[in-house]
Amino acid sequence: MQKSNSKLPNTQLPQSARPIVSTLPSQQRGLVFSSLILIVIIAGMVLLALYLIKLDRTITHKFEGKRWDIPAKVYSQPLELYQGASVDTDTMKTWLELLNYQSNKAYDRTGTYHKSGNTYFIHTRGFTYSANDVDKEQVIKMTINGNKISSVQSTLPAKSGIIRLEPVNIGGIYPDSNEDRMVVSLDDVPQPLIDALIATEDRAFYEHKGVSVRGIARAVINNFSGGSRQGGSTITQQLIKNFYLNSDRTLKRKANEALMAVLLELHYSKDEILQTYLNEIYLGQNGKRSINGFGLASQFYFGKPLKELRLDQQAMLVGMAKGPSIYNPRRNPNDSKERRNIVLGNMLAVESLSQEDYDKAIERPLDIVEKPVEGKSQFPDFLDIVKRELNTVYYSDDLKNEGLTIISTLDPIAQLAADKAVDKKLGELRRKSSKTKDLQGALVSANPETGELVSVVGSGSEFTGFNRAVDAKRQVGSLLKPVIYMTALESGRYNLASSVDDSPITVNLSDGTKWNPKNYDNRDHGYVPFTTALSQSYNQAAVRLGMEFGIDTFAKQLKRMGVKEDIPPYPSALLGSVNLSPMDMLGVYQVFATGGFRTPIHSIRTVIDDRGRILQRTGLNTQRSIPPETNYLTNYALQQVVATGSAKRAKSLGSNLNLAGKTGTTNDFRDAWFAGYSGNYVSVVWVGRDDNKPIGLSGGSGALPVWVDYMDRLKLTPVSLPEPEGIEWLWLENNSGKLSNERCTDARYLPVLSAHLPEEASSCALGLYQQDRAREQSQLQNQQGNFEIPNGEAVDTDSQENSDEQDENDADTWYDRAVEWF
Structure with missing residues (x-):
C-alpha cells in the first residue's frame, strides 16, 4: 500500500489556517506604545496642571497680599x-x-x-x-x-x-530693596495718561485675555531668525515680567510670562491690573534708589502730583516706559522729547487726541525740575534725627516697608534760616585764620513751650551720618554756669544783688593735687555783684559758688533738667568740662525758657499707617523741673548776660525782646557755644573743629554771630515769663544784696524770693529811712502841738492805753513796714 504524503505547501492552506505568530506581537507593541503616549500625555497634563497651580498660587499670593515694600514718608509740620x-x-x-x-x-x-x-x-x-x-x-x-x-x-x-x-516732603525711609514708589489709585491717574499708555504699549488691552498671539508669534520669529529681539508683550505681560519674573530673554521665561498673564486676567479685572502696572513700572533712578510707578515719577521729574501734569508731561512719562535710561529727560532731553512726541502721535492715531491738542503739545518744553522733590533730602540732618527717634519705638523693617506717614515738627522756614545762617557765618569765620579754616558748626532750635524741634544743622555740605547736633559730644564750657547760680538762688543764701567772691581759689583734688582755675582775662575781680559774675562769666566766682553747694548738688540739678549723661565728680565740671551735645544743651535751656517746665525735645508729631490709623501722637509730656520763682530769678540773670554781659551783640535783634542766654568757651578756645532764647525760640549753636584743635574763638566771637544771624531771620516774640507767686520786687544794694532805696546810688530794683527776703539794710538806705522817720515824727509832733483840748478836758487814759498797745503791735510789724518802705 502506498503511503500518502500528508504535508502540503503553505500556499495551499486555507487563509484561516495560516499562523498569526508575527501579527499578534505587532498589535501588542502598538497598544503598549499608545498606552505609553497616553500616560505621558496624562502625566504631562498633570504636571502642567500642577505647574499652573503653582503659578496660580504665586500670582494670587503676591497680588492679594503685600504687593510692595512701601517706604515711610516724612513731612514737615x-x-x-x-x-x-x-x-x-x-x-x-x-x-x-x-x-x-x-x-x-x-x-x-x-x-x-x-x-x-x-x-x-x-x-x-x-x-x-x-x-x-x-x-x-x-x-x-x-x-x-x-x-x-x-x-x-x-x-x-x-x-x-x-x-x-x-506740609513739605522732607524725605523717606527706604526698603532694603532700594525701591521707591508712591502708590496711587486709578482714580488719581489722569485719563489722558491712561490713553497714552494704551495707545503706545497695548492698544488691545481691553480686548485680549492677557496675551497677544500675534505679538508672541512676531517675537518668536524674530528671535529665531536672528532679527532684532523684541517682545510685543501686552501690558499684562509687562506687569508679570516686572512683578514676578526677570528680564531674561529666554523661551522659558516668555512661556511663563504668557501663562501667568492668562492666569492673572482670569483672577483680576483690567482696572486692577492697570493700577498695579501704573505703580510697578520702573521709570528711572535716583542715586541708589529706583523710581517705580507714575505717581513717584511725576514728583521726581516735575515736582507735582500726577493730576497736575500737562498732557505733554504725561506723555513723556509714558514714553520713558520703553527705556528709562535712554529717554531720561535730564540726561537725554532730545531723545526724551522725541519719544514723547511719538507717544503723542500714537494718541492722535487712535483718536484719543485731537490734531489741535497734538500740535500744542509737541511744541511744549519738557519743563523738568532741576532739584526733584523726591530726590536727596534738602534737610538731611533733621531727617536723621527723625529716624533716630523712630528707631526707639519701631522695628526697622516696619519703617522701611509699611508705607508709614510721619508728620514731623520741622518748620521749613526756620530750617532754611538755620541753613543760611550757618553757611554764611561759618564761611566768614573760616576766612579769618588758619585755625578756623576747617571750622565746623551745629545749630539746634525748638519751640520752648512744646519742645518741638524746628530746625537742625549738624553736618557739612554732604551728610555722612555724623550729625554734630547729636553726635558731637564736646565740652560745653560756661553754658553750665547758670545752673550753679540757679542753685545759689534756690538756697535763699543769695539774691540777684548779692556779692560773689572772684578772688583766686585753690581746690584740693582727691588725688592730692591742687586745681587753680583762672578767668579768661587772667584777672581777679574781687567781690562782684551776683549778676555781674554770671554776665561776665567769671570762672573763679563760679567755682567758689559751685563748691559751696557741692558737685553732687550740681550733678543732681543737671539730671533734674533732663541731662542723661553722667556728670564727672570733678570740680572742673563746674566750668563745663562735661561732654554734652548741642541737643543736650537745648534741653537744659528749654527749661529756663519756659519758667522751669521741662518738655522733652522731640521731632515727631504723629505717625500714621497706610490705612490712615494713628500709631503715635506725641503729646505734651511736661514736668516741673525748677521751682517757678527760682527760674524767674535765673531768667532775669540770663537776660543780664544779653543786656550788659558777654552776649551784648544779641541786643541788635531788639532791646524790647528781653532775650536771655549764655556764652560758652572751653580751654584753649577749642569750642565756642551760645545758648539762648526769645519768647518763641530756644536755640543752641556750637562752633569748633572735628579734630578738637584750638580755633581762637570765644562763644561771643564764634557761636553768638551764628545765633544772632539765625534768630534775625525769624519773627521773634519777647521773653515774658509770668511772674509767679512767691516773688517780690525790692530795691537792693548791688554787690551786697541788702535792702536799699531807689535814691541810693547802687540800688537796683530786683525780684526777690518772698521766702528769703533780706534781713539787713544798706547804710545808705538806713540813713534815708532814719531821716524819713525823723521827718514823720517831727510832722506828727507839730500836728499834736497845734491841737487844742476843748474846755480844758483831760485826755482819756483808756485811749492812751489803747494807743500804747497799738505802738507795741506796730513794733511787731516794724520789719514788714521797713521792707515795704525799702
Missing part, C-alpha cells in the same frame, strides 16, 4: 493760616516754592495760586493726616498786612478757624 497769624509775604513765597505751587491767574487747578497785592488766592492740593483728619482741596483767599494775616477765607468750612497749607 503744615503751615497754619488764621486771622492774626504771624505770616508775612516772604514766608508765603518760600512755602509755596517748597511745595512747587505754580503762579496762575485762574488758580483753577490744584497746586496753583495767584497773588494780587497782598492778597493770595491758593488752590490747595489737600492732605491726609489720618483717616479722620483729611484736608480736601480748596481755594483759600488770604490777605496779609504787615507781618500778620488780616483776613482768611476758604471754600470749605473750618470749624477751628485754622486752615492748613499742606
Whole structure:
C-alpha cells in the first residue's frame, strides 16, 4: 500500500489556517506604545496642571497680599493760616516754592495760586493726616498786612478757624530693596495718561485675555531668525515680567510670562491690573534708589502730583516706559522729547487726541525740575534725627516697608534760616585764620513751650551720618554756669544783688593735687555783684559758688533738667568740662525758657499707617523741673548776660525782646557755644573743629554771630515769663544784696524770693529811712502841738492805753513796714 504524503505547501492552506505568530506581537507593541503616549500625555497634563497651580498660587499670593515694600514718608509740620497769624509775604513765597505751587491767574487747578497785592488766592492740593483728619482741596483767599494775616477765607468750612497749607516732603525711609514708589489709585491717574499708555504699549488691552498671539508669534520669529529681539508683550505681560519674573530673554521665561498673564486676567479685572502696572513700572533712578510707578515719577521729574501734569508731561512719562535710561529727560532731553512726541502721535492715531491738542503739545518744553522733590533730602540732618527717634519705638523693617506717614515738627522756614545762617557765618569765620579754616558748626532750635524741634544743622555740605547736633559730644564750657547760680538762688543764701567772691581759689583734688582755675582775662575781680559774675562769666566766682553747694548738688540739678549723661565728680565740671551735645544743651535751656517746665525735645508729631490709623501722637509730656520763682530769678540773670554781659551783640535783634542766654568757651578756645532764647525760640549753636584743635574763638566771637544771624531771620516774640507767686520786687544794694532805696546810688530794683527776703539794710538806705522817720515824727509832733483840748478836758487814759498797745503791735510789724518802705 502506498503511503500518502500528508504535508502540503503553505500556499495551499486555507487563509484561516495560516499562523498569526508575527501579527499578534505587532498589535501588542502598538497598544503598549499608545498606552505609553497616553500616560505621558496624562502625566504631562498633570504636571502642567500642577505647574499652573503653582503659578496660580504665586500670582494670587503676591497680588492679594503685600504687593510692595512701601517706604515711610516724612513731612514737615503744615503751615497754619488764621486771622492774626504771624505770616508775612516772604514766608508765603518760600512755602509755596517748597511745595512747587505754580503762579496762575485762574488758580483753577490744584497746586496753583495767584497773588494780587497782598492778597493770595491758593488752590490747595489737600492732605491726609489720618483717616479722620483729611484736608480736601480748596481755594483759600488770604490777605496779609504787615507781618500778620488780616483776613482768611476758604471754600470749605473750618470749624477751628485754622486752615492748613499742606506740609513739605522732607524725605523717606527706604526698603532694603532700594525701591521707591508712591502708590496711587486709578482714580488719581489722569485719563489722558491712561490713553497714552494704551495707545503706545497695548492698544488691545481691553480686548485680549492677557496675551497677544500675534505679538508672541512676531517675537518668536524674530528671535529665531536672528532679527532684532523684541517682545510685543501686552501690558499684562509687562506687569508679570516686572512683578514676578526677570528680564531674561529666554523661551522659558516668555512661556511663563504668557501663562501667568492668562492666569492673572482670569483672577483680576483690567482696572486692577492697570493700577498695579501704573505703580510697578520702573521709570528711572535716583542715586541708589529706583523710581517705580507714575505717581513717584511725576514728583521726581516735575515736582507735582500726577493730576497736575500737562498732557505733554504725561506723555513723556509714558514714553520713558520703553527705556528709562535712554529717554531720561535730564540726561537725554532730545531723545526724551522725541519719544514723547511719538507717544503723542500714537494718541492722535487712535483718536484719543485731537490734531489741535497734538500740535500744542509737541511744541511744549519738557519743563523738568532741576532739584526733584523726591530726590536727596534738602534737610538731611533733621531727617536723621527723625529716624533716630523712630528707631526707639519701631522695628526697622516696619519703617522701611509699611508705607508709614510721619508728620514731623520741622518748620521749613526756620530750617532754611538755620541753613543760611550757618553757611554764611561759618564761611566768614573760616576766612579769618588758619585755625578756623576747617571750622565746623551745629545749630539746634525748638519751640520752648512744646519742645518741638524746628530746625537742625549738624553736618557739612554732604551728610555722612555724623550729625554734630547729636553726635558731637564736646565740652560745653560756661553754658553750665547758670545752673550753679540757679542753685545759689534756690538756697535763699543769695539774691540777684548779692556779692560773689572772684578772688583766686585753690581746690584740693582727691588725688592730692591742687586745681587753680583762672578767668579768661587772667584777672581777679574781687567781690562782684551776683549778676555781674554770671554776665561776665567769671570762672573763679563760679567755682567758689559751685563748691559751696557741692558737685553732687550740681550733678543732681543737671539730671533734674533732663541731662542723661553722667556728670564727672570733678570740680572742673563746674566750668563745663562735661561732654554734652548741642541737643543736650537745648534741653537744659528749654527749661529756663519756659519758667522751669521741662518738655522733652522731640521731632515727631504723629505717625500714621497706610490705612490712615494713628500709631503715635506725641503729646505734651511736661514736668516741673525748677521751682517757678527760682527760674524767674535765673531768667532775669540770663537776660543780664544779653543786656550788659558777654552776649551784648544779641541786643541788635531788639532791646524790647528781653532775650536771655549764655556764652560758652572751653580751654584753649577749642569750642565756642551760645545758648539762648526769645519768647518763641530756644536755640543752641556750637562752633569748633572735628579734630578738637584750638580755633581762637570765644562763644561771643564764634557761636553768638551764628545765633544772632539765625534768630534775625525769624519773627521773634519777647521773653515774658509770668511772674509767679512767691516773688517780690525790692530795691537792693548791688554787690551786697541788702535792702536799699531807689535814691541810693547802687540800688537796683530786683525780684526777690518772698521766702528769703533780706534781713539787713544798706547804710545808705538806713540813713534815708532814719531821716524819713525823723521827718514823720517831727510832722506828727507839730500836728499834736497845734491841737487844742476843748474846755480844758483831760485826755482819756483808756485811749492812751489803747494807743500804747497799738505802738507795741506796730513794733511787731516794724520789719514788714521797713521792707515795704525799702
